[in-house]
Amino acid sequence: MSAPTSTATHSDLKPCTHDFKVSCGNCRLNRICLPLALENDDIEQLDEIIQRSKPVQKGQHLYREGDEFTSVYAVRSGAIKAYKTTDDGREQVTGFYLPGEILGMDGISKNTHASSARTLEQSAVCEIPFKSLSKLSALMPSLQHHFFQLMSREITEDQILITLLSKNSADERVAALLVSISSRNARRKLSATHFRLPMSRVDIGNYLGLTVETVSRVFSRMQKLDFLRVDNKEIEILDMQGVKNMANVAG
């Protein structure tokens, strides 16, 4: 065991900070993260270019819109929100990133980060210098392919969000987010039905194109329907099928 798993469904515990420099080969996320497609020898090469950070405090930026792009980041623990600032100073949350997920790829296009990223709670991240990753990719076809796939997945996920924003009601949007977080937790072998939301209601609304008030009302409605038990950020899904029906989208 190299990472915190005890009472994982109640994640109000402080993230475990020991052993944060675990290598990719020993990281419990290596079946869902960047090393996914790699053999042992290749993982070691990847290991060498990756920089592991100390735990990052809540509210810290990994990068800001406009910063020079040098690296992409893998989330090891905690949670990160990515957001853009609109011309009139408002914020648009473009994604939430959970352990095993990669962010920062939007910076490749202009060699400048197109969005900002900040931690929603204490987090650990792996920094992957993009130049090294590119070079390694040219030598390791499976790494190149996997990185193409990661970028492509980012595109398809953005398209799902586009569709959600364009076609779905407030109820459907919030339900879809809950289903998404639930299944991403399941992928990490955590509870699909009982978890703590790392983001605020404001961030949820911002991500889903809704106001805080509307998000709050949807949570209330879902509780009245006995789909959920909500205790602030702690969520228990009582009727998964109900929530999925409400979401009315695949996933």
Next chain:
Amino acid sequence: MSAPTSTATHSDLKPCTHDFKVSCGNCRLNRICLPLALENDDIEQLDEIIQRSKPVQKGQHLYREGDEFTSVYAVRSGAIKAYKTTDDGREQVTGFYLPGEILGMDGISKNTHASSARTLEQSAVCEIPFKSLSKLSALMPSLQHHFFQLMSREITEDQILITLLSKNSADERVAALLVSISSRNARRKLSATHFRLPMSRVDIGNYLGLTVETVSRVFSRMQKLDFLRVDNKEIEILDMQGVKNMANVAG
């Protein structure tokens, strides 16, 4: 001159069909398309893997959601819309692709196309087999980098659409689309102020998360303000600054 340019601002002419097998080296789009970053020798290698199609009739599919992913496509002439079909059978337009632009990259993630693509008018496309492109990328760092950049640009453009859908009014969304098309025309050395929209009002609404009626009303409003002259699909921008102010977004 290898491609049709005469009276380019009045694109109600039939697309020119001669010389449709022009090589990348001679293609007038090669400064904005995939060969962008390549030297002459390298362009020749790229040329060899690219399959050029005969003109494709209006309404034909390049690929459908769920089809096996084998290639990405570069638009040579005409216009393509990409769209997803939602679970309840409705359509979400995820992008419009004009000459020099690349589509299909969302298929890499699952080796299956995540969206469908059909021509909005008679079009010519270059098909680029992805396996060949990957292999070539491993040998040509600048091609690999440029392809990473293209995928990254797709991500940033999706994020711009997400923000538009989430934060902006109907007026702002339509204005932003006009500004986008205008600047993409300018990039191809066509008129920024006088052009023909290749897509229907339904498609516009679908893309922007609005109904046809709303799109139509916005066009009427913009005409009343003397920002535009609209004659069906023919658009003349009379007050570019006015339209940009209305769009209220960068671009």
Next chain:
DNA sequence: CGACCGCTTGATCATAATCAAATTTTGTGG
């Protein structure tokens, strides 16, 4: 302890959806 922050709930309002119908454009066959 009090100020502040995040969340919830209620009342009212505005924007764009929906419903309905007229009008223009496009496509087809004679």
Next chain:
DNA sequence: CCACAAAATTTGATTATGATCAAGCGGTCG
């Protein structure tokens, strides 16, 4: 080329969803 049918677009009237405005609650931190 015209006539007609079908499709696309526009305009108007009404409605619904979620935004905005307003207030209150509970927890936290200085």
